[in-house]
């Protein structure tokens with residue numbers, strides 16, 4: 665297992681480099697994020713010790729469970745799951761530097777209140793449901809800018825960009841539409857010059873579609889399966905929870 669993680673990592677880094685080269689981008693512009701749901705802390709350690717610096721969990725419970733084992737190895741943690749408001753307090757104990765899945769005002773307000781109380785700030789990405797699938801979280805594209813304006817008023821939250829999960833399909837051009845839409849919302853937001861809003865990050869692309877995402881401007885690709893192998897739980901376990 666340890667060996668295959670290292671081999672898979674090398675393959676992914678090569679894929680990122682190749683697609684950057686093909687789209688005339690500097691590989692330094694694209695950060696690899698390891699999606700570590702269901703992966704044990706020991707295996708995550710292998711990847712971090714091999715030079716990876718950014719990991720992310722989908723569930724607060726899992727983040728908590730692995731936090732102690734990984735705490736002393738330098739790395740950065742984001743959160744990429746659907747965040748229920750009653751888990752905010754626990755998540756803030758896990759030293760998360762960015763919540764990539766901010767998708768509704770109610771969550772933003774509760775997060776803001778807790779951050780105020782703890783005298784902290786938090787980087788966030790606004791998650792957009794670019795594929796219009798009911799099973800996915802994220803604000804709808806036509807409501808994204810309104811949400812960004814509202815979140816920008818909450819001074820503990822630092823908007824750094826947008827995140828999306830592309831459509832699940834083997835048809836590259838359909839997935840590409842999702843990524844193009846995220847880029848378009850980014851450009852529109854930039855042109856509005858909203859105070860307290862940065863739009864430099866586009867978190868898009870996973871094991872199966874990272875090349876397309878990089879071609880469309882991704883700055884963070886989130887990769888799980890292609891590095892750690894197939895998960896025993898279906899993704900619906902992580903993505904189709906009841907919305908709160």
Ligand SMILES: *Cc1c(COP(=O)(O)O)cnc(C)c1O
Nearest residue numbers: 699744870871886887888889890
């Ligand atoms: C699991 C997950 C990924 C990684 O998906 P793979 O197909 O395993 O690479 C990326 N983003 C999110 C939000 C995830 O939950």
